[in-house]
Amino acid sequence: CSKNLIGEMLMSGAGMKLDVLTFVLFQAPCSLLPLLVSVALSWEFEIWLAFKAHWPLILLNALNAFALNVVIATTLKRLSAVAFVIIGIVKDSVIVATSGLVFGDHISAQQQVGFAVIMTGIACWSHMKIKEQQESDKLKESQPLTRGIRGICGIRGIRGAGLMVSSPR
Numbered sequence: 001c002s003k004n005l006i007g008e009m010l011m012s013g014a015g016m017k018l019d020v021l022t023f024v025l026f027q028a029p030c031s032l033l034p035l036l037v038s039v040a041l042s043w044e045f046e047i048w049l050a051f052k053a054h055w056p057l058i059l060l061n062a063l064n065a066f067a068l069n070v071v072i073a074t075t076l077k078r079l080s081a082v083a084f085v086i087i088g089i090v091k092d093s094v095i096v097a098t099s100g101l102v103f104g105d106h107i108s109a110q111q112q113v114g115f116a117v118i119m120t121g122i123a124c125w126s127h128m129k130i131k132e133q134q135e136s137d138k139l140k141e142s143q144p145l146t147r148g149i150r151g152i153c154g155i156r157g158i159r160g161a162g163l164m165v166s167s168p169r
Helices: 002-012 020-041 045-078 081-103 111-143 145-153
Strands: 155-160 163-168
Touching: 002 020, 002 045, 020 045, 045 081, 081 111
Parallel strands: none
Antiparallel strands: 155 163
């Protein structure tokens, strides 16, 4: 969760505003370090032999992981960390519900109540975001149009002796 918040801040917050590939580039060493430590602690020579035998599959796996990281970073940049977490929760719920429908797995009463709470929370969050957007749109509509045009053109008015003279900022 903290990785998502940091990603959102770095890509769309005030300050850096990194692009997606730069964020993935900076994030990669943070993932590599724990992996190298775990490999060093559990190293056996057979690992090298297995790597040499399966390197094409490992390369495909690495490319898949890279693509997944780019998709995650793009989602964080375009949405928010909260929306990303909500998408993950919905995905997990759909997986469990599909398992129940397709494979006939039993879904307990506790799971059903959990799904109801999840869907209620998502509906409340969506309602809140829609209301925020509507209020923001109303605020933009209530602003005078000339104020926006002056800001775009970079012109401000100077009042002096009853005359209106326009000058660039």
